[in-house]
Amino acid sequence: MMLTTRITAIVLTCLYLAFPALAAEDAMNILPKDSPVPGGVAVVTLGTLDSPPPKAYYQGKRVITLKPAEHWVAVVGLPLSAKPGPASLKVTRGTASTSVSFEIKAKDYPAQYLTIKNKRQVNPNAEDMKRIQAEKQRSDDARNRFTETELDTLRLQPPAYGRRSSAFGLRRFFNKQPRNPHAGLDIAAPAGTPILSPADGTVVETGHYFFNGNVVFIDHGQGLVTMYCHMQAIDVNKGDKVSTRQPIGKIGATGRVTGPHLHWGVTLNGNSVDPELLLSSSPFSKP
Template sequence: MALTLGLLLLSTPSARALPEQALVPGGIALLQLPEYKQGTEVFFKNRRIAVFPHDNTWYAMAGIGLSTKPGDYEFSIRRADGLSLNTKITVKYKKYDEQHLTIKNKRKVNPNKADSKRIAAESKRKKKAKKLFTETAPRVDFIWPVTGRISSIFGLRRFFNEQERRPHSGLDIAAPEGTPIKAAADGTVIDAGDFFFSGNMIYIDHGQGIVSLYAHLNKIDVKPGDVVKQGEIIGKVGQTGRVTGPHLHFAVIANQTLIDPVFMLPRNGNKDREIHRDTNENAQSKDDTQ
């Protein structure tokens, strides 16, 4: 069948406000859609992904899960008129280092029975927020919610009190308790509350499966249903949940997948520290989190 979609894989998107492509576990795949037509839906690993215009060109953006094995993966582009096309990308290996943290509150590492019940209920809420897909035109032009030293990068293999737990699923930005936190982009608050590991946490929907998450807050200033503008203050930095000091745990979800937030953030938006996107060599963190 002759297809005329003329797809191009991007290697180095340079324009500001476009997420950065990184074809690694925890990274982002961008697909240019030069002949995009209204109604086209794009899927990655059978999940629908966000589609948005940038500089007169349409793009699809897929989050690549941290547990993704190196290899080839397909995008599926389905047009409203029934025409469909698959195109593949190759995900490369990326090394993620270990991080060892000591948590004083032992229950935050080995929860008791009542805690476990609470954690299970919260896990349902988290899944619901992660799975949300709204038809709202997505916002991917993120800003730094807080600036400060990066105390822990994404993807580190975590050992709490020498017990292995899930890898770090976000970016930790150290800031004094009470520092105002900005919404990374326009969106709608989909959940907000106190969670066992994450402490006070907010989820914001930015459309088509793009969700941002802010954890360990001292104070939450928004509630579910609130529409927020980029830069609007949504809460204050704190040290609630499983932490060793005040910081913001900032995470980003795309197609139900947690991705490294640095690929969504402007390179020069945090003057206190240069971000190392290509290596994880600079993870020397002491403070941390979930």
């Protein structure tokens, strides 16, 4: 009897001690890596109050809020053009509004020089430019959504397995001419390699784009949108609900490429961020 009581006491003590640690570890498996740099993700603590749940805005745009443990946090996508220094979020609870500040740190991304044989893909003609503008509008519409959803996790499964052929953020030169920085992660693998949805979501756009080739955009909720480019085949339709690790298509070499690979883009509150900050495991070593 006494022994049982002692064991119960020990178990209760262990549980009590284990809870804060579990909560922190839990948060790590739910939240992206905190990297408040241009093209990175800022994880900003908002507080403990439960109701009403907070809404947070960065540069006027709604950002993700969730409560992985005892605190509410905002998960903010920072544009590659963000200036290092003080930044702030507007946080509202019901009718109350406050400002929460955070710091953007500097990061230098390396340069990358690529040679493209198809000169029109580097210097498009007037007709191409019209098409590129229309596709940019469709892509912006897909990436700037905010769907009210509760998110269980912001950790994404690898969308494909292969070799890291280009990291996020590289300052790019095509045929020695400066172009937009690399706003995604390139995973090189043979054409036909399956591409899997990294989380549950809804397909909000598909198409064949001038630069990006065959594309798919998936809305995972609260402004988290992922993009797949240069696909050989698209195996989903606009409006389809997809689940984690469901095949959505195959790796290919369509659009402006130097070889078959998946260009994977991750958008938070309308800004392209480094996909590697959200991955739950590496796409560069097959499990």
